[in-house]
Amino acid sequence: MFQTGCLLLLILASLFVQQSPKSFMVNHIQKHTTLFVPLVVDKASTLSRTSRKISNLNEFPFLNYVIGSDWAYSQAVNPFNIDTWKGDLSQFKSRIGKHITWHSDRLISPANSERYYDHVSHTMNIPPSELDDQHRLFRISGLGHCRGGDGAWAIGQTNVLSSMIRWVEEGKAPNTLFGRKYVNGSSRRHCRYPLRNQYHGSGNSSLPESWTCR
Numbered sequence: 001m002f003q004t005g006c007l008l009l010l011i012l013a014s015l016f017v018q019q020s021p022k023s024f025m026v027n028h029i030q031k032h033t034t035l036f037v038p039l040v041v042d043k044a045s046t047l048s049r050t051s052r053k054i055s056n057l058n059e060f061p062f063l064n065y066v067i068g069s070d071w072a073y074s075q076a077v078n079p080f081n082i083d084t085w086k087g088d089l090s091q092f093k094s095r096i097g098k099h100i101t102w103h104s105d106r107l108i109s110p111a112n113s114e115r116y117y118d119h120v121s122h123t124m125n126i127p128p129s130e131l132d133d134q135h136r137l138f139r140i141s142g143l144g145h146c147r148g149g150d151g152a153w154a155i156g157q158t159n160v161l162s163s164m165i166r167w168v169e170e171g172k173a174p175n176t177l178f179g180r181k182y183v184n185g186s187s188r189r190h191c192r193y194p195l196r197n198q199y200h201g202s203g204n205s206s207l208p209e210s211w212t213c214r
């Protein structure tokens, strides 16, 4: 279970080499320039999106390394096996591994989690109906960057963890993740990809009963 929207991987990786995330970033991105390139799923689109936001890329020299060059080299080096674009998860499947991803973000494109899901589906040549046995992706609408967005974003890490435990120990896979927005009280059952929530067209849109996963 991991959340692609946060810098969890960065923090885990920094724990691995026993440095603070900041000095890890400086040492391993700015100097060696190899670590984070594999994390950027789509070099071209990320670069253009980043360039639009940052008028002068030279103000952030590490971005030039991370996104602008050394792409193939970094993929080849793949330090700590940190590449996040592996599509063949058959070994994980054969161990009856279970994988829950949830994502929505206004900074880090949720489309990358969908692309990864589709990539696994294509690489292993199994449709979502079968991939459901192993890998479920939940798109949390209106989550924001890890928290605090406009939607029913409070899904509760313990709820997600409980879902994982029920899936592994009782074979009951989660079909939705329940979220709340405490201010103004809306709640929502977030669907698993590729299903999406559709409003019935009537009824109180703040209530989960007014929506269906289709």
Ligand SMILES: *[C@@H]1O[C@H](CO)[C@@H](O)[C@H](O)[C@H]1NC(C)=O
Pocket: 183, 184
């Ligand atoms: C809560 O609802 C009120 C009334 O519709 C609105 O003015 C306010 O902005 C809402 N607060 C949030 C945090 O959405």
Ligand SMILES: *[C@@H]1O[C@H](CO)[C@@H](O)[C@H](O)[C@H]1NC(C)=O
Pocket: 184, 185, 186, 204, 205, 206, 207
């Ligand atoms: C819709 O549901 C929310 C959450 O329960 C509630 O706060 C709100 O008053 C409801 N709106 C209407 C029009 O019933």
